[in-house]
Amino acid sequence: MELTEISCSEIIEAIQDKLPVLFFVFSRGRTEVLAQDLGQDWDFLNAREKKEVGSKIKEAEAEQPGAFSGPGWRSLRRLLLQGIAYHHAGLLPPVKYLVENLYAGRLLWVVFCTETFAAGVNFPAASAVFDSTRKWDGHDFRILQNREFFQMAGRAGRRGFDRIGHAFIRVDSRFPEQTGFFDDKAIEPVSGRLMISPNTVLSLLRYKTDEEIDRFLNENFKMYQLKKRQGLLKEEIEVMAGRISEIEAGLCSENGTLTCPVERARARKQLKRLRWKNKNREKDLLQKQIALAAPKKCLNLKKCMALSERLKQVQTYSQTRKQEYAAITQQVDSVFTEYREVRDLLEKLGYVKGREFFARGIFALELHVQEILVTEIAFSGLLEESEPADAAAILAGIEFIPGKNTRTDILDLPALQQAYLIRHELLKMGVPERFCIWSNLPGSLAYAWYNGATFMELMEMSSLQPGDIFSIFRREIDLLRQIERAAAGNTALIERAQAIRGQLDRDEIALSF
Amino acid sequence: MKIPQTAAFLGISTGQVRRLIQEGQLTTVSNKEASGSDTGLLLRGDLEALRQALPALTLSWGQSHKRSPLEIGSRSEERLRPKKKPLRKAQEQAPVEDLVLDDFQIEAAEALQAGLSVIVSAPTGNGKTLVAEMLARDVMAAGLGMIYTSPLKALSNQKYRDFKILFGEEQVGLVTGDVSINPGAPMLIMTTEIFRNWCLSEPAQLEKISYVVFDEIHYLDDAERGTTWEESILFAPSHVKILGLSATVPNADEMADWISSVRGGNVVVIMEKRRRIPLSTQWILPNGRIVGEKEARGELEELAEYLKALRNKKRWLEE
Numbered sequence: 001m002e003l004t005e006i007s008c009s010e011i012i013e014a015i016q017d018k019l020p021v022l023f024f025v026f027s028r029g030r031t032e033v034l035a036q037d038l039g040q041d042w043d044f045l046n047a048r049e050k051k052e053v054g055s056k057i058k059e060a061e062a063e064q065p066g067a068f069s070g071p072g073w074r075s076l077r078r079l080l081l082q083g084i085a086y087h088h089a090g091l092l093p094p095v096k097y098l099v100e101n102l103y104a105g106r107l108l109w110v111v112f113c114t115e116t117f118a119a120g121v122n123f124p125a126a127s128a129v130f131d132s133t134r135k136w137d138g139h140d141f142r143i144l145q146n147r148e149f150f151q152m153a154g155r156a157g158r159r160g161f162d163r164i165g166h167a168f169i170r171v172d173s174r175f176p177e178q179t180g181f182f183d184d185k186a187i188e189p190v191s192g193r194l195m196i197s198p199n200t201v202l203s204l205l206r207y208k209t210d211e212e213i214d215r216f217l218n219e220n221f222k223m224y225q226l227k228k229r230q231g232l233l234k235e236e237i238e239v240m241a242g243r244i245s246e247i248e249a250g251l252c253s254e255n256g257t258l259t260c261p262v263e264r265a266r267a268r269k270q271l272k273r274l275r276w277k278n279k280n281r282e283k284d285l286l287q288k289q290i291a292l293a294a295p296k297k298c299l300n301l302k303k304c305m306a307l308s309e310r311l312k313q314v315q316t317y318s319q320t321r322k323q324e325y326a327a328i329t330q331q332v333d334s335v336f337t338e339y340r341e342v343r344d345l346l347e348k349l350g351y352v353k354g355r356e357f358f359a360r361g362i363f364a365l366e367l368h369v370q371e372i373l374v375t376e377i378a379f380s381g382l383l384e385e386s387e388p389a390d391a392a393a394i395l396a397g398i399e400f401i402p403g404k405n406t407r408t409d410i411l412d413l414p415a416l417q418q419a420y421l422i423r424h425e426l427l428k429m430g431v432p433e434r435f436c437i438w439s440n441l442p443g444s445l446a447y448a449w450y451n452g453a454t455f456m457e458l459m460e461m462s463s464l465q466p467g468d469i470f471s472i473f474r475r476e477i478d479l480l481r482q483i484e485r486a487a488a489g490n491t492a493l494i495e496r497a498q499a500i501r502g503q504l505d506r507d508e509i510a511l512s513f
Numbered sequence: 514m515k516i517p518q519t520a521a522f523l524g525i526s527t528g529q530v531r532r533l534i535q536e537g538q539l540t541t542v543s544n545k546e547a548s549g550s551d552t553g554l555l556l557r558g559d560l561e562a563l564r565q566a567l568p569a570l571t572l573s574w575g576q577s578h579k580r581s582p583l584e585i586g587s588r589s590e591e592r593l594r595p596k597k598k599p600l601r602k603a604q605e606q607a608p609v610e611d612l613v614l615d616d617f618q619i620e621a622a623e624a625l626q627a628g629l630s631v632i633v634s635a636p637t638g639n640g641k642t643l644v645a646e647m648l649a650r651d652v653m654a655a656g657l658g659m660i661y662t663s664p665l666k667a668l669s670n671q672k673y674r675d676f677k678i679l680f681g682e683e684q685v686g687l688v689t690g691d692v693s694i695n696p697g698a699p700m701l702i703m704t705t706e707i708f709r710n711w712c713l714s715e716p717a718q719l720e721k722i723s724y725v726v727f728d729e730i731h732y733l734d735d736a737e738r739g740t741t742w743e744e745s746i747l748f749a750p751s752h753v754k755i756l757g758l759s760a761t762v763p764n765a766d767e768m769a770d771w772i773s774s775v776r777g778g779n780v781v782v783i784m785e786k787r788r789r790i791p792l793s794t795q796w797i798l799p800n801g802r803i804v805g806e807k808e809a810r811g812e813l814e815e816l817a818e819y820l821k822a823l824r825n826k827k828r829w830l831e832e
Contacts, residue, residue: 513694
């Protein structure tokens with residue numbers, strides 16, 4: 001038989017005295033599917049409310065007609081008039097903003113949203129439903145952390161309306177083992193996450209004294225926590241060592257030798273085992289040893305056995321602590337190693353030498369994404385020599401990581417080829433992958449947008465959602481501003497960057513406040 | 514066979530198996546022997562016998578057995594039916610916002626007025642932002658400046674809109690990687706990245722700033738971006754005090770100790786663990802029942818067993 005799966009319409013029916021609800025879903029596509037499903041069965045608004053929603057929609061549409069168009073918007077529009085919405089990062093900001101406004105105006109009863117709806121701005125609800133508690137974290141599906149769960153569930157319970165807030169977790173019958181149970185007393189502690197980027201190293205070398213650099217490496221939060229743990233472990237290991245020698249002192253001098261009856265009994269057992277396994281050479285050797293040692297009568301056998309047992313326990317425990325100590329020491333060292341590796345790389349590539357800055361180093365100092373890759377592309381002359389639309393195409397791909405289903409029209413530009421080669425050369429020279437993140441996929445979109453395409457046309461060129469295209473261009477505008485600062489003195493490059501930026505920052509891509 | 518295995522064997526749900534037992538169509542082993550405790554086990558022979566009659570039986574139950582608690586007609590019927598309307602409560606009027614501050618907000622305000630760095634750790638939606646707003650009024654009244662950093666550009670934009678309404682357009686600025694509006698304003702909204710960059714390359718711009726607010730300071734723990742918060746805290750000019758707003762975390766004290774050790778001065782920790790409105794968590798089972806934790810765990814165990822049995826079913830049938 002097929003496993004029955006409760007539909008969201010049924011869930012809403014069961015909790016309809018606890019609306020409005022934020023329905024958390026961990027996939028953008030599914031927020032839309034569930035919203036459509038619910039829209040088949042439910043209409044939450046009365047005539048007066050529908051009119052109000054309608055006029056708010058018209059207002060927003062009049063302000064930014066471009067953002068409110070296309071088949072996606074038409075279906076969301078229909079749902080909004082029924083008091084239902086979805087909200088995720090694939091939507092354009094004006095659309096998200098409209099949904100937020102309607103929700104704040106108490107005109108939405110059910111919002112299917114991704115995790116980002118819970119970050120920051122306060123949108124309380126009567127209840128929070130979790131479509132599932134498993135999420136893709138970029139590497140794996142995993143159950144939500146306590147901290148993540150309570151951040152989202154925290155939206156349930158409106159002051160002045162609700163006596164209690166309700167969280168509902170849907171059990172996914174396909175993955176029952178991934179159903180979350182959460183404990184607010186077991187919220188995960190915050191730990192330091194220092195990472196050394198080329199910009200960090202350049203900034204330290206440019207603006208900080210040796211002493212300050214030393215402090216930075218030794219006193220960051222990650223190090224603070226590691227050293228604290230290291231200190232505790234060290235103390236514990238010392239205590240254990242004391243205890244071990246104490247126990248050893250209590251044991252008689254024959255302990256562990258074959259004259260001790262305990263050890264002798266153990267050896268006999270071992271002998272039997274060896275005979276079983278046909279390990280004759282070892283067996284003979286052990287037999288000889290037993291024969292050689294004169295057995296001793298023990299007066300305090302029980303005490304001795306207990307002590308030996310205790311000794312073994314303490315030793316095992318001490319061993320695990322020592323292992324952890326070694327692992328932490330290694331992590332402490334890795335902070336310094338990471339710093340040295342990035343610094344050496346920058347020296348090798350001719351950015352700096354000691355404290356001396358060369359042209360590339362000064363340029364990269366103003367960059368904050370993919371510093372090395374962008375600097376090399378700029379110094380190749382590619383940005384100035386190729387057509388501005390080509391340059392726009394190259395820069396759109398900086399730090400873009402396509403999903404496995406991302407498709408765009410392919411554009412056969414020699415400039416993109418060259419960018420690809422520059423990246424390839426860097427990788428060959430040993431520059432780590434994480435400093436060379438670039439994709440040619442957004443290239444065709446940027447080329448078209450620079451040349452005056454409409455947002456609709458961009459949508460037709462790729463599988464990306466409006467919100468993704470929006471953020472590709474906002475990030476490119478950010479990068480162009482960095483390049484303008486970095487290019488100080490090179491008026492040709494500055495003007496080029498400004499011109500591209502002006503061309504990109506328009507219509508649906510422009511911000512509005 | 515246990516109930517989950519039986520369900521898999523007969524191709525029906527565990528609930529249906531229980532119904533069969535209730536209706537006397539199936540008997541558990543202990544019932545049969547009428548001695549000892551109920552093992553809840555079923556005999557395979559019985560099941561084989563029942564299998565023939567099963568389709569007729571389930572048919573006689575009609576549709577209702579499938580989702581008995583929340584009965585819904587078939588899809589095609591739904592489309593024709595008018596849409597459902599929600600129950601409306603008698604008075605759904607917005608309550609008058611009470612202006613009484615919580616204890617933790619008062620404590621935080623006092624520590625900030627004393628010019629100390631503060632970390633506030635409180636559950637979501639409990640009014641941490643209000644602490645920052647009170648601070649902003651004080652700082653601006655004193656003719657000084659404040660920076661408010663948030664982890665996401667979208668949040669910065671939202672905060673900018675909110676603060677413009679609160680403090681007036683000319684008092685508020687926004688600086689992110691791709692926008693710069695009124696960057697000389699006393700109240701500046703920024704992404705944490707920009708603040709970090711200013712600390713390193715343009716500390717002169719921070720001369721009049723007396724406080725920096727780190728909203729969602731627990732982003733320190735973000736694998737990719739946490740380092741920005743580390744660097745901001747380490748490199749912020751020494752005259753700048755910190756207000757960190759954090760979700761509930763168990764080691765706010767540790768964060769404060771660290772900040773105090775690298776920046777000097779006292780760092781006050783204000784912890785509010787209690788939610789203003791208590792939270793109840795329940796689980797929705799595949800059959801639509803809404804249950805508490807204990808029952809949910811039990812059902813999950815059964816469900817896992819059922820899935821395992823389903824996988825084994827093919828093998829049984831071959832036996």
